[in-house]
Amino acid sequence: MDDVDALAEQLRVNASRLLRSSSRAQTLPPGESAVMATLDRDGPQSIAQLAEQRGVRHQTAAKIVAQLETAGLVAKRSHPDDARMVLVRLTRSGTTALRRDRKARAGWLADAIRTQLSPKQQGRLGELLAVLEALAAYQAKD
16 A cells, blocks of 8 residues: 555544544434435435435435424425425424534534644635545546
8 A cells, every 4th residue: 555545544534533523413313414414415305316415315305305304404395397296305303403503513613623723724724625625526538
């Protein structure tokens, strides 16, 4: 394994650990939060689109949407171009719940940054954000 492979593995492991740790601050179940974040970012979607975007089966996405709809966090409406389809959208309550969830996770992370990192490390973390954004944007070529 060369240095880049070792670096990639360390990044993968530590990013996973960070995500798992920050999820303890979540106020919503991860699957529900992910669906709501997709709707917030991309607007109304069909259940099939949500399943594809989240990389889950249609039945899984439908179950999550049903739970969110029961909680009043999403609503369904007929597709404007195809009455056989429904689009799922966030409700005001859903938007509020998603903001609260994001704020809780960001608060946990801000606390971790303040308590675990020196001012110098905090500055370096700021510089690393552009690097992480570039990695997140990478799409492997088939």
